[in-house]
Amino acid sequence: MKTHIRSGFWVLIALLVCLSLSVYSVSAVTGRPKNVQVALRAKWSGTPILLEAGELLSKEWKDLFWEFIEVWLHNANEEIDSYTAKGCLKKIVKYGQSLLPETLASVFEFSLTLRSASPRLVLYRQLAEESLSSFPLTDDINSNIITGEVSESNENIESKKTKPLPVGLNLQSPGGKCCWVDTGGALFLDVTELQLWLRSPNESAGDMFQQPELFDFDHVHFDSSIAGPVAILYGALGMDCFREFHVTLVEAAKEVHYLTLRDILSCITLTIMIRIK
CATH class of the missing domain: 1.10.40 (Ribonucleotide Reductase Protein R1; domain 1)
Known part of the structure; x- marks a missing residue:
């Protein structure tokens, strides 16, 4: 009888020792600092x-x-x-x-x-693509005229205009410009051209149905007025051409509606809108 009690006692001691070691091991593991690495994957290239x-x-x-x-x-x-x-x-x-x-x-x-904010930049990029697709590919057309080649048919040009641009590929406006202004009825690739338009925007505004579409997420400049033709600048903060267009539009915003700015990649793309009084 004493032998059974003694052996049972030692079994209990052994179990307690094993349990203590297990608890110590768990606490040692949980006590170590853990490094957490998170990777985000999207269907588009990284945005700035x-x-x-x-x-x-x-x-x-x-x-x-x-x-x-x-x-x-x-x-x-x-x-x-x-x-x-x-x-x-x-x-x-x-x-x-x-x-x-x-x-x-x-x-x-x-x-x-x-x-x-990355998904919104991708959305802006799609709007910039639509802006470019709304106008003929003047580079291709002018090139054909200069070289004496026959111009492409309207059907082929339209096909090029509407062909989706792969996400992640940089946009390129006619002439390889990284910034441009879209008024709905015209595309300005040069600040000088924009300044001429700003002198009498209402005369060249044309049909109001040509006005660019505006969205709730567009940025509204605090010096803007309310009514008038809209101009959208596509470019990107950090680029020289953006500075030139931005300064011109900010000065005009005191007399016009500098309505919105949409950021995206073109050579990256940022858009700014103005409404003229």
């Missing part, structure tokens, strides 16, 4: 963080979108880590945070890493 930052700020307050553009352009010549990717991101975060209250500024960089 700079453009995403503007969209993200506009979700907090619509005018922050325009303020961010002005801050970026004003400090465009600032040296920042020799223009490295890390330095550029640091600059984006710095200027974005400068426009936000402290409580939001602290999470701005983290919000950028979520890439929540």
